[in-house]
Amino acid sequence: MYARDILSRPVVTVRPQTPLREATALLAEHGFAALPVVDDGEHVVGMLSESDALAAESARTGTNVEAVMTSPAMVVEPGTLTGVIAARMLALHLRSMPVVEAGVLVGIVARRDLLRALICDDASIESKVRARLDNYTGSRRQWTIAVADGRVSIRGRFADADEQRTVSALAMTVEGVEDAHTVPESPPAPGQAKAPPLSEWLQRKADETIG
The missing domain is CATH 3.10.580.10 (CBS-domain)
Structure with a gap:
């Protein structure tokens, strides 16, 4: 900005x-x-x-x-x-x-003006990160997303460490994000479905765009 x-x-x-x-x-x-x-x-x-x-x-x-x-x-x-x-x-x-x-x-x-911009910018980043993650998981996760000065914290249940890394990587693809990390609140619920690997999701999106 x-x-x-x-x-x-x-x-x-x-x-x-x-x-x-x-x-x-x-x-x-x-x-x-x-x-x-x-x-x-x-x-x-x-x-x-x-x-x-x-x-x-x-x-x-x-x-x-x-x-x-x-x-x-x-x-x-x-x-x-x-x-x-x-x-x-x-x-x-x-x-x-x-x-x-x-x-x-x-x-x-x-x-x-700077403070107002900071608040608006963080809110915009939060909205974009949420949309990106919802698109990735199909809205199957109830994650809490907090943004401060471009640093993103994603709290909730994750299927495993791989999913945590994937979620952080996805958040980092949003413009304005300086850092992203996950905070698991508790072990995943029994039978909780795991989101697809990031590479598979990206390929699917590319196919949808071409199609």
Whole structure:
């Protein structure tokens, strides 16, 4: 997933010449952690954070945004991976980052956008893994699937160790899965049917596609 998939827009911005009190009011009104500062061409020239505004007010310095903003601003491009954005935010203690294309502001990504994407992505992966396993076993298994940060845990009854390995391998074929493991809850029920070998299942699917 990339910045373009989760960015928010339109973006509330201020100009370098915006009075500091006016910019501070915007921060308070919208509950933002920071505001991008842009020039007449919508190029990001800085960021005005809550900390910048508070420090300026306490020191009674500056009458406009340009005097207290942080510059240059740390920005990302639409094609930047969300994992990269998250790492930069944590390393630099940022709560939001402007998204620019050819230097022009096109959106902004906040930590809440990353968290929302993480939740949605894990839910999507869980759904795809469940569909893949149901297709493989014919819905004969009642497995509990949990996903966190792309790591899949599949809990329930398995016919044997071979089936556990097969199920893990199938889960790993789903895009976005970083790791997959099984957690057997109890021995298989007497007479529990074993799903077909993975190679046999794949061949059957290939035959169905050709047919």
